[in-house]
Amino acid sequence: MKSLVLYASQSGNTKKLADVVYEVLPGDKEIFSIDETPDSLVDFDFIAIGFWFQGGKPDSKTSGFLPKLGNKKIFLFATHGTAKGSTHAQQGMAAAKELAVDAEVTGTFSCQGEVNPKVLEAASAKPETPPWLADGPGAKGHPDQNDLDELRLQLAGILVN
Ligand SMILES: Cc1cc2nc3c(=O)[nH]c(=O)nc-3n(C[C@H](O)[C@H](O)[C@H](O)COP(=O)(O)O)c2cc1C
Known part of the structure; x- marks a missing residue:
């Protein structure tokens, strides 16, 4: 079995999760940022895809990739x-x-990721306050060790099944 980890990460939070996913996966594996996605995915039996939330959805690069x-x-x-x-x-x-309409989703994990204070400031200046903004300051310091440990456990559970 060959696995691929792909991730989009503008400010590094999702990359921290991607590194843990890569570490936990057994056997033959590769990791790439979404900007360096291999041309062909035929060799991979399992793909872990990491994204950051943008406008309540996966970031635009991941949203473009998932249907493929x-x-x-x-x-x-x-x-x-x-x-x-x-x-x-x-x-x-x-x-x-x-x-990811045709894919077989074996599991999911998400946690908070620290938001740049400038992003919080810009979002709070919008006429319509984004629904996630009130939680934004609480994301400081995430993903933390607990988040990463939880991800490790969750993924390990999926891999044995
Ligand atoms: C332009 C922009 C839009 C965002 N939109 C959302 C959102 O809709 N919902 C949310 O919960 N977080 C939102 N965030 C917060 C990021 O998803 C969060 O900080 C994430 O951890 C960033 O991941 P990264 O460091 O891997 O880029 C937004 C951040 C930015 C910069």
Whole structure:
């Protein structure tokens, strides 16, 4: 079995999750940023895809990529400013699943990712306050060690099944 980890990460939060996913995966594996996606995915039996939330959905690069996955076995992971487990977090992950329409989603994981204060400032100046903004300051320091340990456990559980 050959695995691929692909991730989009503008400010490094999702990359931290991607590195853990890569570490946990057994056997033959590769890791790339979404900007360096291999031309062909035929060699890969399992693909883990990491994204950051943008406008309540996977970031635009990942949103463009997910529909191209075909019927691959995948694991979706993400970071967001909104609180872990919030409705916004659930809806964003549901949007990712919808985009990966033909894929077999074996599991998902998401947690908060620190938001640049300038991004929070710009978002709060918008006429319509984004639903995740109130949780934004609480994302400071995430993903933290607990988040990474939880991801490790969750992925390990999926891999044995
Ligand atoms: C332009 C922009 C839009 C964002 N939109 C959302 C959003 O809709 N929902 C959310 O929960 N977080 C949102 N965030 C916060 C990021 O998803 C979060 O900080 C994430 O951890 C960034 O990941 P990265 O460091 O891998 O780029 C946004 C951040 C930016 C810069």
